[in-house]
Amino acid sequence: MKSFEITGTAIDLGVFRQRLLDHSCGAYVQFEGWVRDHNEGRKVLRLEYEVYEPLAVKEGNRIIDEAIARFGVTRACAIHRSGLMELSEAAVVVGVSSPHRGEAFDACRYIIDQAKARLPIWKKEYYESGMAEWVNCQRCAHPA
Amino acid sequence: MKSFEITGTAIDLGVFRQRLLDHSCGAYVQFEGWVRDHNEGRKVLRLEYEVYEPLAVKEGNRIIDEAIARFGVTRACAIHRSGLMELSEAAVVVGVSSPHRGEAFDACRYIIDQAKARLPIWKKEYYESGMAEWVNCQRCAHPA
Amino acid sequence: MKVRVRYFAAFREAVGMEAETIETSAETAGELFSECTGRHTGLGNFPSSLVAVNDEMAAWESSLNENDEVLFFPPVAGG
Amino acid sequence: MKVRVRYFAAFREAVGMEAETIETSAETAGELFSECTGRHTGLGNFPSSLVAVNDEMAAWESSLNENDEVLFFPPVAGG
Numbered sequence: 446m447k448s449f450e451i452t453g454t455a456i457d458l459g460v461f462r463q464r465l466l467d468h469s470c471g472a473y474v475q476f477e478g479w480v481r482d483h484n485e486g487r488k489v490l491r492l493e494y495e496v497y498e499p500l501a502v503k504e505g506n507r508i509i510d511e512a513i514a515r516f517g518v519t520r521a522c523a524i525h526r527s528g529l530m531e532l533s534e535a536a537v538v539v540g541v542s543s544p545h546r547g548e549a550f551d552a553c554r555y556i557i558d559q560a561k562a563r564l565p566i567w568k569k570e571y572y573e574s575g576m577a578e579w580v581n582c583q584r585c586a587h588p589a
Numbered sequence: 590m591k592s593f594e595i596t597g598t599a600i601d602l603g604v605f606r607q608r609l610l611d612h613s614c615g616a617y618v619q620f621e622g623w624v625r626d627h628n629e630g631r632k633v634l635r636l637e638y639e640v641y642e643p644l645a646v647k648e649g650n651r652i653i654d655e656a657i658a659r660f661g662v663t664r665a666c667a668i669h670r671s672g673l674m675e676l677s678e679a680a681v682v683v684g685v686s687s688p689h690r691g692e693a694f695d696a697c698r699y700i701i702d703q704a705k706a707r708l709p710i711w712k713k714e715y716y717e718s719g720m721a722e723w724v725n726c727q728r729c730a731h732p733a
Numbered sequence: 734m735k736v737r738v739r740y741f742a743a744f745r746e747a748v749g750m751e752a753e754t755i756e757t758s759a760e761t762a763g764e765l766f767s768e769c770t771g772r773h774t775g776l777g778n779f780p781s782s783l784v785a786v787n788d789e790m791a792a793w794e795s796s797l798n799e800n801d802e803v804l805f806f807p808p809v810a811g812g
Numbered sequence: 813m814k815v816r817v818r819y820f821a822a823f824r825e826a827v828g829m830e831a832e833t834i835e836t837s838a839e840t841a842g843e844l845f846s847e848c849t850g851r852h853t854g855l856g857n858f859p860s861s862l863v864a865v866n867d868e869m870a871a872w873e874s875s876l877n878e879n880d881e882v883l884f885f886p887p888v889a890g891g
Contacts, residue, residue, distance in 0.1 A: 459603070468677055471625040474618065474697075478891035481615040481688065494890070495821050497883070499867050501890075525890060532612055537891045544625065550698050553618075557690060557891060563869070565862070565883075566890035567821035579822040581860070581887045622812035638811070639742050641804070643788050645811075669811060681812045701812060707790070709783070709804075710811035711742035723743040725781070725808040 449505030450524045451498050456535050465520050465540040472546035474553040478537040480530050484580065488573040494536065496527040497565040508559045516552035518543035523556055525566060536568075593649030594668045595642050600679050609664050609684040616690035618697040622681040624674050628724065632717040638680065640671040641709035652703045660696040662687035667700055669710060680712075734758075734799045738769060740776075743807040747775035762786060763793035765803055781808040813837075813878040817848060819855075822886040826854035841865060842872035844882055860887040 458477075465473060482489055509521045523539040530536060539556045543549040568580040602621075609617060626633055653665045667683040674680060681704065685697040712724040739752040748769075759765035762784045770776050783806040784791050797803065818831040827848075838844035841863045849855050862885040863870050876882065 458606075462602075466623075466677055468626040471623055473621040473623055473679075475621075476690065476694075477617040477619075478690075479610075479615055479617055479686075482612040497820055497885070500864055500869065500883075503867070504869060533610055535617075542623075546620065546622075546698075546701060550620075550694065554690075554694050561891045562888070563862075564888060564890045565820065565864070565885050566888055567886065568889040569821075579825075579886065580889045641741055641806070644785055644790065644804075647788070648790060705812045706809070707783075708809060708811045709741065709785070709806050710809055711807065712810040713742075723746075723807065724810045 447502070447506065448509040448522050449502055451496050451501055451505075451527050452524055453526070453528045456524050456526065456538050458535070458538065461522065461524060461538055461540060464522055465542040467519050467542050469544060470519050470542040471544055472549040473540065473542045474546070474549040475541075476537075476539040476553050476557050477535045478557070480532050480534055480536055482532055484570055487570075489532075489570045490573055491529060491531050491571050492536075493529045493569045493571070494525070494527050495567045495569070496525065498527070501525070501564045501566055504563055504565070505560065508556055508563065511559070512541070512552040512555045515555065516543075516548040518548050518552045521552060521556060523560065525560070525564070527566075591646070591650065592653040592666050593646055594666075595640050595645055595649075595671050596668055597670070597672045600668050600670065600682050602679070602682065605666065605668060605682055605684060608666050609686045611663050611686050613688060614663050614686040615688055616693040617684065617686045618690070618693040619685075620681075620683040620697050620701050621679045622701070624676050624678055624680055626676055628714055631714075633676075633714045634717055635673060635675050635715050636680075637673045637713045637715070638669070638671050639711045639713070640669065642671070645669070645708045645710055648707055648709070649704065652700055652707065655703070656685070656696040656699050659699065660687075660692040662692050662696045665696055665700060667704065669704070669708070671710075734797070736765065736797060736800065737802040738765070739802065739804045741804065741806050744776060744782075744805050748773045757797075760796055761793065762791055762795045762797060762803060765797060766793070766805060769805070776805075782806060783809060813876070815844065815876060815879065816881040817844070818881065818883045820883065820885050823855060823861075823884050827852045836876075839875055840872065841870055841874045841876060841882060844876060845872070845884060848884070855884075861885060862888060
């Protein structure tokens with residue numbers, strides 16, 4: 446079982462959560478990234494993720510290992526969509542379980558922050574106007 | 590629809606999440622408190638929550654209103670169990686949706702922290718030894 | 734004056750009853766709690782207890798009135 | 813030396829191709845990116861781009877070797 450996965454189809458949240466269950470854990474934190482209906486004032490109809498999968502999976506698993514080592518949580522998993530998506534589908538889900546809640550919140554936040562900054566994934570938004578545009582992340586690493 | 594509820598039966602997580610869905614939101618954070626199988630070195634078989642419902646509901650809704658006002662999130666809800674529970678059932682669920690993730694994490698954390706400190710809810714743990722004990726919270730308000 | 738006192742969870746078990754009506758000269762919720770601690774062994778010494786008056790959370794220094802219902806909550810432990 | 817360059821998402825659309833093999837004297841990934849920016853209008857001026865070499869994320873100052881595959885990533889936007 447991989448901790449980080451890319452999928453081309455809708456994420457089954459029940460199955461996902463099942464993987465995080467652990468009787469030693471008192472806390473579970475889940476983050477979902479949803480497709481918003483607007484961005485910078487424009488109405489978004491749907492969107493598309495382009496994923497460079499070999500590196501996204503490698504780097505995604507690295508992020509999860511970092512979070513487990515850094516915050517000492519028990520389990521952590523994430524799934525990210527690729528391809529076309531409709532409004533209010535989950536584009537990404539991150540789940541973290543641990544004995545106590547503090548580290549579960551911190552680890553979940555770390556994973557999604559790092560995923561957004563480091564994974565080779567790009568989002569194209571399709572607007573009501575018929576236009577489509579690649580969305581630029583605000584928090585990316587800077588070139589030398 | 591109340592934002593904060595007490596229930597005597599298993600929480601339906603699918604129905605709960607449904608209430609938080611909002612097309613204007615790009616972020617959803619969910620916290621679940623699970624029944625752990627141990628506490629301070631003792632094996633826990635199951636537990637029981639005593640809830641003073643009139644005040645718990647009033648104060649729970651107040652906490653949610655505070656979180657919405659303070660962090661500007663779009664929706665926030667929570668459900669807390671009362672009565673007997675088995676291992677790895679969710680004792681409490683908090684869900685927060687908002688346009689961006691920072692405030693969703695902060696509001697979710699605020700709600701569970703405040704709920705644990707302020708709501709008239711008590712947990713009795715039943716141990717493998719046959720003993721049962723009320724669990725004392727570490728972060729409660731101090732008397733004058 | 735006369736007030737109604739209610740005990741919850743560990744307090745109820747320590748005191749052996751859910752509620753009692755008592756005649757008191759306590760002026761604040763805190764004073765009333767001290768008084769009840771004196772009346773019942775097993776109660777008190779709970780450093781993080783909470784108090785509510787007439788179904789609203791209250792401060793220990795809140796003043797009391799005739800026929801108030803005062804709820805003594807041992808340290809809470811939700812979630 | 814000869815390297816393989818791959819363009820992704822907005823870069824691929826700006827350049828009009830997925831990949832090219834080029835002869836270069838660039839010593840680092842950053843120098844190669846500058847070179848490609850010069851070759852293709854529309855590429856570059858992306859302040860938060862990332863680079864990978866042979867399927868590992870790399871620093872812009874990483875040195876290049878013959879037959880490396882260099883991946884140019886426009887600013888990422890997962891989640």
